[in-house]
Amino acid sequence: MSVTSDDTDQGRRHFLTLATGVAGGVGVVATAIPFISSFEPSARARALGAPVEVDISKLEAGGLIKVEWRGQPVYILNRTDDALATLPRLNDKVRDPDSDQVQQPAFAKNEYRSLRPEIFVMLGVCTHLGCAPAFRPDVAPADLGPDWLGGFFCPCHGSKFDLAGRVYAGVPAQLNLAVPPYRYLNDTTLLIGDEGLG
Template sequence: MMPESFNVPPDQRRIYYRVALKMLALLGVAMLAYVMLSGVLGDPDDDGGQSGGRSVDISDLAPGEVKAMTWEGRPIWIVGRTPEMLEADAAFSDQLYDADSRLSRQPRDYRNSHRSASPEVLVVVALGTDLACELTWVPPEVASEEGWGGGFVDRCRGSRYDLSGRVYRDQHARRNLEVPNYRLLPDDRLILGQTP
């Protein structure tokens, strides 16, 4: 003998299935409407980099400081470089895998020794180039004790990058850190997502 709850007449069971199906369809329509409306009525400042980029104020970026943010789902670091940092880069350039940044992902205008619009400001995607692991910032003062000029270290496999995001030889990574499209403005702002 079957329990009472299984003894539902077939017509009643069809009604339950129809109601459940209609509720699922209504839920699907509601979710679709939510997605469409959030795209139309979403935050106008968060354009995902599609319509002109994201403005970043760097007037408070001190030399030697790193400003971290997320843009298009990726971590971005903006580094205020000192003349000493640039000298450290030059001193260790013979130890780099791609010192001229020929194999790098970066705007064409930034294929220079400092890989940026201005020697004092570096903008990089803060992910290692072999396994896309997060990076650790190593200031030159700390790195000099270890015999290198400072920069970035991949947290997964320890690949080292200099203060311009260029990878050292004999590392797991073979590409320099990515430099996103950005444009430096004269009023101490930069626009991520715009070409120079």
């Protein structure tokens, strides 16, 4: 039995068709991978939204530290016993004493607006126009009046917030300062941007 040139051409044609199909498939996959990967956020974008670990072991009573999360300032305040005692006294002076307007995770809808009474975590962004309120722990300074018991003052338009970030009545800001999601990794480390469930 002899092999004709038609049989050889058919075999060669089948091989070339199969090889071309495989090469085309590899090319499509090789092109698709970078194209699909371009839809993922960059490492920089992922880092901007990632939770931030904060060591609070050196945060003294009455002290404040500032960190950045998602491009916004986060203030962490270690409130003294005296500062905590002022909060109930201000309930009739603040607009939303019970934090009914949702500006905090569910765990922070309490008298202190925090997981632990002494450590207060909040976004350092005024709820009026987004300015950065200044920490003013001094009691009854001349520029804030005799009723001032310490808190945060927005110099842009005069909004005032107490040491739990609750907005005073009669100022431009309408909402309490926001509390970001956070949790404790241990007694001296916070993870801001992640509530965790366990």
